[in-house]
Amino acid sequence: VRSRTKRALGVGKRVPQVAWVVEDPQRDICSRTILFHYPAVGAKHPTWVNTNRLANFDLVLYDSQGNPLLRSRETIHPYQTAVLETSDLLKRSGAKPPFHGQLFLSLHQYDWGSLRAYVHWYNNNAITSTHERAYSSKILGNHYYTVQKAVCHLRKNCEIYVALVNIDPKRSYSLEFVLQTDEGERRTSVHRAIAPNGALFTSVYDLFPNWYDVLKEGMGSIYLTNTDASLTIYYFTLNEGTQAWQAQHI
Amino acid sequence: MVGMAWESQGVHTILNLATSHLTRSESARFRAEVQLLPRGTSKPAAVAQTREFTSGETMRVKLQDALDMLRLAEFQGLFLVTVWPTGSHEAVEHTMETWIDYQSEDGKIYCSNPAAFYKGSARLATDRHLAYLPGAVWSDRFASRVLLVNAHDRPIQSNITLYNQEGKHVQSRMLTVPPWDHIFPILDRELMQSTPDFLSPSGIGSLVVWTRHRIPSFVAIQNNQTGVLMSFDHTMPIIEYKEPPLVN
Numbered sequence: 001v002r003s004r005t006k007r008a009l010g011v012g013k014r015v016p017q018v019a020w021v022v023e024d025p026q027r028d029i030c031s032r033t034i035l036f037h038y039p040a041v042g043a044k045h046p047t048w049v050n051t052n053r054l055a056n057f058d059l060v061l062y063d064s065q066g067n068p069l070l071r072s073r074e075t076i077h078p079y080q081t082a083v084l085e086t087s088d089l090l091k092r093s094g095a096k097p098p099f100h101g102q103l104f105l106s107l108h109q110y111d112w113g114s115l116r117a118y119v120h121w122y123n124n125n126a127i128t129s130t131h132e133r134a135y136s137s138k139i140l141g142n143h144y145y146t147v148q149k150a151v152c153h154l155r156k157n158c159e160i161y162v163a164l165v166n167i168d169p170k171r172s173y174s175l176e177f178v179l180q181t182d183e184g185e186r187r188t189s190v191h192r193a194i195a196p197n198g199a200l201f202t203s204v205y206d207l208f209p210n211w212y213d214v215l216k217e218g219m220g221s222i223y224l225t226n227t228d229a230s231l232t233i234y235y236f237t238l239n240e241g242t243q244a245w246q247a248q249h250i
Numbered sequence: 251m252v253g254m255a256w257e258s259q260g261v262h263t264i265l266n267l268a269t270s271h272l273t274r275s276e277s278a279r280f281r282a283e284v285q286l287l288p289r290g291t292s293k294p295a296a297v298a299q300t301r302e303f304t305s306g307e308t309m310r311v312k313l314q315d316a317l318d319m320l321r322l323a324e325f326q327g328l329f330l331v332t333v334w335p336t337g338s339h340e341a342v343e344h345t346m347e348t349w350i351d352y353q354s355e356d357g358k359i360y361c362s363n364p365a366a367f368y369k370g371s372a373r374l375a376t377d378r379h380l381a382y383l384p385g386a387v388w389s390d391r392f393a394s395r396v397l398l399v400n401a402h403d404r405p406i407q408s409n410i411t412l413y414n415q416e417g418k419h420v421q422s423r424m425l426t427v428p429p430w431d432h433i434f435p436i437l438d439r440e441l442m443q444s445t446p447d448f449l450s451p452s453g454i455g456s457l458v459v460w461t462r463h464r465i466p467s468f469v470a471i472q473n474n475q476t477g478v479l480m481s482f483d484h485t486m487p488i489i490e491y492k493e494p495p496l497v498n
Contacts, residue, residue: 036384036413036456038488079417081384081456114488118385120454127392127471128361128481129385157357184306221308239480241357244473246480248349248362 015107018134018232019119020163020199021061021086022100028123029236029245033084033103033132037076038114053078055115056108061089063101066166066197069093076115101199102165102232105132119247121236126244133232133249134167147222147235147250160204161236162222166194168230175200176225179208179215187214189225251331251348251365252401252466254432255286257313258324261359264351265331267300267309278305279337285330286316289431292403295327296320302336328401328430331365352482363482366399366466381459381485383469386412388437388446389453391475395436396459397468397482400427408461412442415452420444427465436472459485 021031037055054075061070070093076082090099107115117132147162166173178189190207194200204211204222211220224231233250256263267282281302285294296316303309317325331348348365386394400406410422422441427433435441442448449455459467471481 032385032454034385034454034456036382038382038456038458077417079413079419081413081415081417081454083415083452083454112486114382114384114486116384116486118383118483120385125476126473126478126480127387129471130481130483131486158360180306182308182310184304184308219308219310237360239357239360242360242476242478242480244360244478244480246360246362248483 015109015112015115016134016167017105017107017117017132018165018167019103019105019117019132020100020165020201020232020234021089021103021119022121022163022201023086023090024098024100026098028243029121030123031086031119031121033086033105034118034120035076035082035084035105035115037078037080037082039078055113057115058106058108059084059089060104061093061101062104062197062199063095063099064195064199064201066102066195066199068197069095069101100163100201102167102197104167104197121245121247123243123245125242126246128236128245128247130234130247130249133234147233157240159238159240161238162200162202162204162207163234163236164194164200165232166196166198166229167232169197171229172196172198173226173229175229177207178223178225179211180221180223181215182219182221187220251333251367252399253329253331253348253350253363253365254397254399254434255313255325255327255329256352257317258326260355262353262355263313263329264353265311265313265329265365266349266351266362267303267311267331267333268347268349277337278335279303280305280309280333281336282309282311282331282333284311284313284316285332286313286325287328287330287430288325289327290428292430294330295322295325328399328432330401352479358477359479361470361480361482363468364484366468366484378464378487379460379462380488381461381467382456382488383459383483383485384456386437386455386457386469387453387471388412388442388449388455390446391473392453393437393446393472393474394457395434395470395472395479396457397432397434397470398425398427398459398461399432399466399468400429402463402465403429404463405429406461406463406465408459408465408467410437410441411458411460412437412444412448412455413457414449414455418448420448427461434470
């Protein structure tokens with residue numbers, strides 16, 4: 001599986017990473033992407049240890065339609081942490097919020113090392129974080145993408161959002177979202193388009209305005225039937241009581 | 251899979267057994283067993299089996315239900331989840347994911363965290379003792395909390411090294427995770443023997459967790475002023491470099 005994963009990712013040349021980033025004052029959510037360069041150490045390959053080694057990577061910022069807004073080359077010195085505020089990237093690109101889209105990172109090395117990117121999505125109330133997710137459809141095969149939560153099942157004053165990035169630079173997709181009960185009963189579906197390198201950020205309410213009736217206050221999940229699409233997917237919970245976002249990847 | 255069972259002070263734990271994106275057959279059938287282990291012992295206080303479920307379903311296990319059956323008001327310890335296929339199909343049981351939801355009744359704690367394999371996990375790592383996480387936070391307002399889960403019969407020592415953006419570091423005092431238990435310390439003056447100014451002005455850095463034997467580690471982010479905790483995720487192993495570095 002590992003060699004298959006590495007082939008599909010193109011590891012062996014450069015390591016690609018994809019994150020969904022956002023700067024949206026109206027929705028009260030911002031983001032930053034963080035990388036940490038811990039030089040390769042350890043007993044396995046001690047001769048490769050080079051604590052003076054720089055970590056270089058390229059970044060491309062795409063808008064939600066897949067248009068490149070910014071290209072840049074960055075360097076991280078050993079033991080340093082790079083913090084890429086989306087607001088700063090937007091300023092450099094000349095674009096303005098509200099914004100959401102793809103941040104593509106390409107490491108100039110054969111493997112991740114310690115440079116797996118994590119993303120903070122935050123506002124004044126909370127920070128939520130998880131890592132990038134550059135998975136190709138070649139890795140997933142015909143498996144489904146599943147968002148486990150269609151509803152917030154303990155508290156009702158939450159709303160679930162889904163953020164997707166199409167990491168395919170050439171193909172657009174008509175994504176089919178299916179709402180199903182926990183028992184696996186398919187209730188309804190809806191289609192949304194996503195452009196090459198584009199992104200989609202939508203709430204369950206926008207996808208299924210009648211989700212509460214459809215699930216009869218029960219729990220449920222959403223899955224995507226596009227098993228051929230290369231997607232990065234996160235889901236978010238906005239807690240209306242604390243006005244805090246919670247994120248996790250799929 | 252192993253994880254922290256957190257059923258106290260209004261916080262509840264819900265296990266979400268996700269299968270449909272990991273099995274090729276929609277009719278693959280599974281059954282799961284959940285053990286609740288009180289702190290410090292491998293002897294379960296409760297063992298429960300789920301009904302049989304298919305890969306199209308989402309199996310949710312509320313630990314509160316188990317506590318109600320045991321007539322316990324609170325519980326802190328570990329849970330172990332074992333999942334196995336019950337039919338003749340191509341499903342592979344160890345590929346099932348268990349997502350843990352921690353949710354408090356007042357809404358201040360709401361997060362989802364992957365459970366970790368405590369047996370059979372295989373990841374190539376440069377150093378099996380180290381795991382890292384970019385984006386640790388420590389300021390007057392926010393602080394990261396590190397969860398270490400020990401599902402072994404011996405105590406395991408650990409320490410946390412915190413790096414600021416410039417690459418300077420401070421190291422925590424030595425921590426001990428008792429056998430069949432967990433610790434969940436927050437970055438503070440007592441633990442790190444430093445002050446939040448170490449990460450100023452951004453309040454953001456990275457941490458490296460060293461453990462004498464490899465155990466799962468996770469990092470949460472807490473708002474110190476309001477108690478809101480909305481972030482929980484696993485650390486990363488330092489993946490080995492297959493070749494000498496390309497560029498320098």
